[in-house]
Amino acid sequence: MDRTSEEHALNIDPFIQIRLLDLQKVDSELDRNAHRARTLPEAVTAASLHAEVMALDDEIAGAEAALFDLRREQNRADTDVELVRQRVSKDQHLLDSGSINDPKQLENLQHELGSLARRQADLEDVEIEIMERVEIAEHALAALVTRRDGLAIDSAAADEARDAALAALGAERVELTNERAMMVGEVPADLLKLYEKLRADQGGVGAAALHRGRCEGCHMELTAVDINRIREAPSNELLRCEECRRILIRTAESGL
Ligand SMILES: [Zn+2]
Structure with a gap:
């Protein structure tokens, strides 16, 4: 031995x-x-939900920025269409007034009205296309926000569960530490x-x-x-x- x-x-x-x-x-x-x-499972769950919420916040920020750009594009398209409409209205008014007698001038005016009509149609197509894209972007953003809000509720609940588990472990630790202090005195x-x-x-x-x-x-x-x-x-x-x-x-x- x-x-x-x-x-x-x-x-x-x-x-x-x-x-x-x-x-x-x-x-x-x-x-x-x-x-x-x-190694608390509640802490793992809480951390993963936090990460998911943060990732969604980033996605939402991106979707908001994209929507902002689209709306600016939409405003530009609206302005473009409005300018052409005003021009058409002005030309039409001029034509209807009968104040132009020169055939060449009349022809030019009618020609211009024709190209303005085509331009307006094209711009209105663009306007509609952007409007559709804005709608899609709005729905996408709303879906992201709904998902994030749902996850935020889950995340808060997971935080509570983690805190409760940690508090229970903390209370147990205090009890054990007190018990230990008493025992150590006897050894x-x-x-x-x-x-x-x-x-x-x-x-x-x-x-x-x-x-x-x-x-x-x-x-x-x-x-x-x-x-x-x-x-x-x-x-x-x-x-x-x-x-x-x-x-x-x-x-x-x-x-x-
Ligand atoms: Zn042994």
């Missing part, structure tokens, strides 16, 4: 040894609590130091129960030789698992 003089030095009241197991339970629960806080400083070092080296488990001949830390079955030695060891001797070196605590279920 490979045991250092430091380990020889530790003789611990069996009651305190059991308290160390209780402390280990609380520490493991604190570790689980911290892990759950770090001798040298034992606590050894336990903390083992916990740091051994994935958070420094003390393990000997349960039916098995170390609960590494789950290895103890050899018959070790079991026999433990049977003969004084109850206040602090045992170590030969396999994982964790503090091994005897309980009523140790199978000794």
